Amino acid sequence: MVAVELNGIWKRFPGVIANAGANLHVRSGTVHAVLGENGAGKTTLMNVLAGIYRPDEGTVELDGIEQDFSKPADAIAAGVGMVYQEFRLIPTFTVAENVVLGAATATIAKSKIESDIADLAERFGLHTDPGREIWQLSMGERQRVEILKALWRDAQVLILDEPTAVLTPQEADELGRITGAMAADGRSIIFISHKLDEVKAFCDEATVLRGGKTVAASLPVTELDADKMGELMVGKATAVSQRRVRTTEIGEAPVLTVSDMRVNDLHGRAVVAGVDLVVRPSEIVGIAGVAGNGQRPLADAIAGLIKADKGSVVVGDQDLSASPPRARNTAGLAYVPEDRIGVGLAPRMNVVENAIMRNYRALGSGPLVDRKAASDHAEDLVENFNVKVGQMHAPMAGLSGGNLQRLLVGREIVDEPRVLIAAQPTRGLDVQGVAAIQGILVEQAASGVGILLISEDLEELFALSDRLLVMHEGEVVAEFDPETATRSEVGVAMAGGHAEDAA
Ligand SMILES: Nc1ncnc2c1ncn2[C@@H]1O[C@H](COP(=O)(O)OP(=O)(O)OP(=O)(O)O)[C@@H](O)[C@H]1O
Ligand SMILES: [Mg+2]
Missing domain, CATH: 3.40.50.300 (P-loop containing nucleotide triphosphate hydrolases)
Structure with a gap:
């Protein structure tokens, strides 16, 4: 039937x-x-x-x-x-x-x-x-x-x-x-x-x-x-998630230092329960974890989108713990959030408007946006990141999932950040889309950007990370070297167990 x-x-x-x-x-x-x-x-x-x-x-x-x-x-x-x-x-x-x-x-x-x-x-x-x-x-x-x-x-x-x-x-x-x-x-x-x-x-x-x-x-x-x-x-198969070949040395002085970060939910429950981490230039630090173990509030709090109850965020040597999101962005912190629609992009606004959401200061003086510069900027983004759009002035909501993500990632890195937080950046993308976004992350790391990569895709974390942290119930419970760790060891830590349970 x-x-x-x-x-x-x-x-x-x-x-x-x-x-x-x-x-x-x-x-x-x-x-x-x-x-x-x-x-x-x-x-x-x-x-x-x-x-x-x-x-x-x-x-x-x-x-x-x-x-x-x-x-x-x-x-x-x-x-x-x-x-x-x-x-x-x-x-x-x-x-x-x-x-x-x-x-x-x-x-x-x-x-x-x-x-x-x-x-x-x-x-x-x-x-x-x-x-x-x-x-x-x-x-x-x-x-x-x-x-x-x-x-x-x-x-x-x-x-x-x-x-x-x-x-x-x-x-x-x-x-x-x-x-x-x-x-x-x-x-x-x-x-x-x-x-x-x-x-x-x-x-x-x-x-x-x-x-x-x-x-x-x-x-x-x-x-x-x-x-x-x-x-x-x-028409052809593309291999992704081969372990990346590092072309630049990891720098010494951290570009991002997060200390004793704590975030409580409305019921006072600690969703981020004292996280310490550093990311160095050219380093990709992966965070693995089952969804809902604090990865999202951690990223949001580092970016300043939600208020941390405790802890500090330092980019280079600039303490941004009390700064609003825009100041953190200006200091070199870029964020590709998990929610593309809502937090990341405004679906009713058009491609040009979304493309310049971050950069409008650079594109005109005072409150007025230079329309020509804005359009040029959006067109560059669309071209460089291979975003398929029908019309630049049609609402964003019409773009496919993969194209939304290319535009979002492109917009975040175009300003040459020092540190990039990427949350689930390849979620829902097809083989070519995944390869494109992963390629951008690798390129960014090679050019000196420190990357905090939050992902639920273990293959991706193993392929890209220099260090792999595991979050469970709001805490970083384990750290692995992806060159030597096994999937099952990491899986056990994700489930809240101890490494010896993996055998
Ligand atoms: N409302 C719309 N207005 C304009 N163009 C649209 C609209 N909806 C979809 N498109 C375009 O139509 C094409 C197909 O999009 P669609 O979202 O159906 O793709 P998809 O196969 O679901 O892709 P993905 O795997 O990225 O989700 C894309 O080029 C997209 O940009
Ligand atoms: Mg789709």
């Missing part, structure tokens, strides 16, 4: 054709992978299925019945749920409040809602606590809330847009079990991914998009291997 049938979908944006006659057929009771490089049109095609966009041409059928969605609510009513690349939850609301938000629940008692959510979570193995507020949750937990939200609306078709990009390997495995349970229940899951191993482990069939077209339809995943996938996606 074919549950979802998209035929000949065309979707054009000013200056870009996102979908050029794409097809996708998904059978009920299966997990179906949608693959393709950054900008291939995956999210756009899913937005058509989810009622966000109306296609310029082509048809959408569910269970053999043609649909005409003019808004997301139409798709939801027809049983289509979507979990976006960037979550859309309200941080100060509880899990339960977010799950029911916008659904007709006025007549249902709160306790009934919470117990219904708990039942649903139990049925599909979605571990979560309905009473907790979103800001307290790790990325993995937030994602489970998004899935619950769709299940609450009785989604028979669930679209997951790069769901494991934000997950640890363990959480990704758990998601694999969850999607498996939903498929066994007769639902259809569409799983966008860039990772071959999880596609093979979690999915039944795969459809590959390239340049907005379907280049392989409903291929059994057993027929996919790395060469085949690379060839279908981009």
